[in-house]
Amino acid sequence: xxxxxxxxxxxxxxxxxxxxxxxxxxxxxxxxxxxxxxxxxxxxxxxxxxxxxxxxxxxxxxxxxxxxxxxxxxxxxxxxxxxxxxxxxxxxxxxxxxxxxxxxxxxxxxxxxxxxxxxxxxxxxxxxxxxxxxxxxxxxxxxxxxxxxxxxxxxxxxxxxxxxxxxxxxxxxxxxxxxxxxxxxxxxxxxxxxxxxxxxxxxxxxxxxxxxxxxxxxxxxxxxxxxxxxxxxxxxxxxxxxxxxxxxxxxxxxxxxxxxxxxxxxxxxxxxxxxxxxxxxxxxxxxxxxxxxxxxxxxxxxxxxxxxxxxxxxxxxxxxxxxxxxxxxxxxxxxxxxxxxxxxxxxxxxxxxxxxxxxxxxxxxxxxxxxxxxxxxxxxxxxxxxxxxxxxxxxxxxxxxxxxxxxxxxxxxxxxxxxxxxxxxxx
Numbered sequence: 001x002x003x004x005x006x007x008x009x010x011x012x013x014x015x016x017x018x019x020x021x022x023x024x025x026x027x028x029x030x031x032x033x034x035x036x037x038x039x040x041x042x043x044x045x046x047x048x049x050x051x052x053x054x055x056x057x058x059x060x061x062x063x064x065x066x067x068x069x070x071x072x073x074x075x076x077x078x079x080x081x082x083x084x085x086x087x088x089x090x091x092x093x094x095x096x097x098x099x100x101x102x103x104x105x106x107x108x109x110x111x112x113x114x115x116x117x118x119x120x121x122x123x124x125x126x127x128x129x130x131x132x133x134x135x136x137x138x139x140x141x142x143x144x145x146x147x148x149x150x151x152x153x154x155x156x157x158x159x160x161x162x163x164x165x166x167x168x169x170x171x172x173x174x175x176x177x178x179x180x181x182x183x184x185x186x187x188x189x190x191x192x193x194x195x196x197x198x199x200x201x202x203x204x205x206x207x208x209x210x211x212x213x214x215x216x217x218x219x220x221x222x223x224x225x226x227x228x229x230x231x232x233x234x235x236x237x238x239x240x241x242x243x244x245x246x247x248x249x250x251x252x253x254x255x256x257x258x259x260x261x262x263x264x265x266x267x268x269x270x271x272x273x274x275x276x277x278x279x280x281x282x283x284x285x286x287x288x289x290x291x292x293x294x295x296x297x298x299x300x301x302x303x304x305x306x307x308x309x310x311x312x313x314x315x316x317x318x319x320x321x322x323x324x325x326x327x328x329x330x331x332x333x334x335x336x337x338x339x340x341x342x343x344x345x346x347x348x349x350x351x352x353x354x355x356x357x358x359x360x361x362x363x364x365x366x367x368x369x370x371x372x373x374x375x376x377x378x379x380x381x382x383x384x385x386x387x388x389x390x391x392x393x394x395x396x397x398x399x400x401x402x403x404x405x406x407x408x409x410x411x412x413x414x415x416x417x418x419x420x421x422x423x424x425x426x427x
Contacts, residue, residue, distance in 0.1 A: 034403070049388070112226035114320050116163060125161040129154065129171065139177045139254065148185050151178050165317075170249075173258045180222075187219040236260075244291045249349040259298060259347070260286070269301055291345065318342045321351070 010372070132154045135142045143151070158175040159168065167175070194212045199205055236256050244250040263269040264282055273279045277297075279288065288293060306314065315334065322328040322338060329335075345351040 045392075075366065118317075122161055122164045124163070125157040127162065129174075133174070135168075139174055142174065144180060148182070148189075151185070153184055154178055155182065170255050170258050173254075173261075180225060183222055184219065187215055187222070191215045191219070207272040240286055247291055247295075247348055248353075249347065250291070250295075263298055263301065268305070269298075272301060273297070296340045296344050296348050299347050300340055301338070303343055 132142055132146075132150075134142070146154075154176065155178045158171060158178070160169065161171070162175075191212055193216070194208050197208055199208060236253050241253050241256055244256045250256055260282075270282065273282075273285050277285070277289075279285045285297075289297070303311070303314065318334055318339065319328055319332065320332070321342060327338070342351070345354070
C-alpha cells in the first residue's frame, strides 16, 4: 500500500470515527430529550388528572345542590298547594296525602333521633345502678356494706336517670331506701361529731348535750318509722308470686311487692277497682285478675294521677315510640289500648329491650350503608385507575415501538460503516 493510499485510509477512518462519535452524541441528546419529553408528559398527565378530579368534585357538588334545590322546590310546592287547598272548598286528596306522608317521615326520623338520644343519656347511669342492683336480690342485700359516698353516687345516678326516663318500681323503691339510709347515716355522723367536740365551757357543753339528745331522739323516731313501713309492706304469698314469676322484671318477690305497695293503702285506687271492676278489696283484685291485667290497671292508675308536666312528658315519649313503629294515627292521638300497652311494656322492661334492639338495628343499617358506599367508591376509583393505566400503556407501547425502530436504523447504519471500513483496510 502506497503512502498516499495509507493517508487517505487514515482520513476516512477519522471521518468514520467522527461520524460514530457524532452518532453517539446524537443518541445522548436524543435520550436527554426523551427524558425531558417524558417528564413534561408526566407533569401534563398529573395536571390533567388533578383538573379532572376538580371537575368531578364540582360536578358532584352541583348535583348535590341541584338535589337540595329540587327538594326545597318540592317542599315549597307542597306548602303552597296546602295553603291553596285550605282556602278552597274542595281538598285535593292526593296533595293532602303527600303532605301527610312527608310530615310522618319527618316525625318518624325525629322520633328515632329522640329515642337514640334518650338511650345514650340513660346508659351511663343504668350501668352505675346495675352495679348496685347486682349485689343481691332484696334491697337490704343490695345496700348492705355500702359506704356513704357509694350510696350518694347511686342516689345521684337514680335522680339523673329519673329526669331522662321513667323509673321502674324497683328503682323508685331503691331510691327511697337509699334516702332513708342516708338520713340515718347523716344523723349518726352529726351525733358522733357533737360527742367528739372538746369544749370545756359548761354552758356550751350543756347546749351540745341538749343537741345530742334531740338528734338521738330524731334518729330513734326515723328508725321506728322505717321499721313500721317495712312491717306494712304487702306480703306476697308463694301462690301470688308464681303468677308473676314468668314475667320479665317480676321474677323476684321484691319487684312484685314494689308494684303493689304504692297502691295498697290508696283509697282512690280501692274506689277505682270497686267502681270499674266490681272488686271488693285488694286481695280479691290480686287473686282474681291475671298478672298482665294487674300490671296494666296499676300502671294506668299511676299514669292518670301524674302531674300535668309528668303526664305530658310521658305522652310525648309514647308518641315517639309509636311513630317509630309507624303505628301513630295521622291526627297524632294515642288510643287507650296504646297507652295501656306502652305502660305494660315499660313495667316489664320490654320497652327497654325494644329500644336497644332498634338502636342496634339503626346502627347496623348505617354501618352497612357506609361500608357499601365505601366499597362502591373504591370500585369506581379502581376502574378509573385501570382506564388511566390502559391509556398510559398504549402510549408507552407506541413510543417504545417508534424508539426501537430508530435504534435499529442507527445500528444498521453503524454496521454498514464498520463493514465499509473493513473492506477499505483489506483493499
